[in-house]
Amino acid sequence: MTRNKPKPDDRSDNVEKLQEMVQNTIGNIEAAEETMVFADGRERAAIKAKNERREESIAGMRSEIEDEAAARKKGYSQE
Template sequence: MTHKTPKPDDRSDNVEKLRDMVQNTIGNIEAAEETMVFAEGKERAAIKAKNERRQKSIENFRSEIQDEAADRKNGYSGNE
């Protein structure tokens, strides 16, 4: 049985990836709001609930961006 060594933790582009995730999630919210115009009842409520979860995800992404940016500023290169 061969043992593979794990890949090193590369966080060097986490901030950029997280920013992309925020933009994609915002795009999903906007698309869902456009769809909501044609939705009624339970479907409309489901879209609203999903968008609320998306908003919370955006808040979490932004918090993580701040953490990653602070780590980068404090010298974490991501290749350690």
């Protein structure tokens, strides 16, 4: 039986990927806010709740960007 080797951990572009995810999420928030104009009370509340979760995700992604940038600066030492 042949065992597959796992791919090496390639973190070289994580910062850029995370930054793109943040920008996409911001775009989703803005698009959702535009649709709120046409939403009724229940839909509006759902959109607001989803945007709040998106904001929380953005905060987490920004924190991860900082961690990844620090790891990049240190040379991505394996732990």
